[in-house]
Amino acid sequence: MGGDESIVQAARVSYGRGTKTVSEDRNLIRYLMRHCHTSPFEMVEYKFHIKLPIFVARQWIRHRTANVNEYSGRYSVMPDEFYVPSPEDVRTQSKTNKQGRSDEPIPEEIANEFIQDLQETQNLLYEKYNNYLSKEIARELARINLPLSTYTEWYWKIDLHNLFHFLELRLHPTAQYEIREYAKIIAQIVKETCPIAYQAFEDYRLNSVTFSAVELKILKNMIQYKLPTFEEMLEMGLTKREVEEFFTKISFINNFK
Ligand SMILES: Cc1cc2nc3c(=O)[nH]c(=O)nc-3n(C[C@H](O)[C@H](O)[C@H](O)COP(=O)(O)OP(=O)(O)OC[C@H]3O[C@@H](n4cnc5c(N)ncnc54)[C@H](O)[C@@H]3O)c2cc1C
Helix, strand or coil, X not given: CCCHHHHHHHHHHXXXXXXXXXXXXXXXXXXXXXXXXXXXXXXXXXXXXXXXXXXXXXXXXXXXXXXXXXXXXXXXXXXXXXXXXXXXXXXEECCCCCCCEEEEXXXXXXXXXXXXXXXXXXXXXXHHHHHHHHCCCCHHHHHXXXXXXXXXXXXXXXXXXXXXXXXXXXXXXXXXXXXXXHHHHHHHHHHHHCHHHHHHHHHHHHCCCCCCHHHHHHHHHHCCCCXXXXXXXXXXXXXXXXXXXXXXXXXXXXXXX
């Protein structure tokens, strides 16, 4: 529901109607993103119908600012559908990130053994599940031993401000590969439906970094004051306002005690 124009429309309530050219709308959205004026982004809403393995759903559900309605394993029979990673996605434990996998491939025979084992267990557990159901054991109990790789589905509704927060966390290389793949598809949808806001998100949040106080001290020592001129910065793609804000940031580093 909505798009870039809904963000602009909401913002103009607080900033006045004024001008309305495309470039001014773009500058306004980018200004809002830079300065964390987040509420206009809440005017855009997305509703997704998502099918996902339960282990991905457990990570996803931690994002509390969405509305969710999930398939019920108490009410309905769980589907005979399980996630199995591709052999190239079976990797060793990362040595640098305790929560993640490395880029190191695992020997092919171990990857294949793992995948085959997953499939055998999934089939066995589903067979047992069906058997419990046939003996009239309640669905809510019969399902409790199904694996985390079982697919579930849900409707997930969220506004753009909170979706950007989700994307920032789940597009990050430290997020688990499987949830990152979903985040990439959602990012593509946002890019197509709110192109200006998504570009601002990429520029000011996703691909930006913040510096701590100590890091600023280090930067202060490092910076060579060979700044491009005002005009050169405009040619590099900054707006006048961004150049002014950049000078303010630079002077902040310079005055940092
Ligand atoms: C790489 C990675 C690893 C993780 N590892 C773990 C782990 O090992 N164990 C684990 O338990 N979790 C883990 N998490 C989940 C993480 O701690 C967060 O719960 C999750 O990312 C959702 O973030 P959030 O709370 O900011 O988002 P949301 O729930 O969408 O909330 C957005 C913001 O709204 C505010 N907010 C929302 N609800 C409340 C509330 N009830 N009270 C106060 N403020 C609220 C907060 O400011 C919050 O930042 C991991 C997440 C990532 C990305």
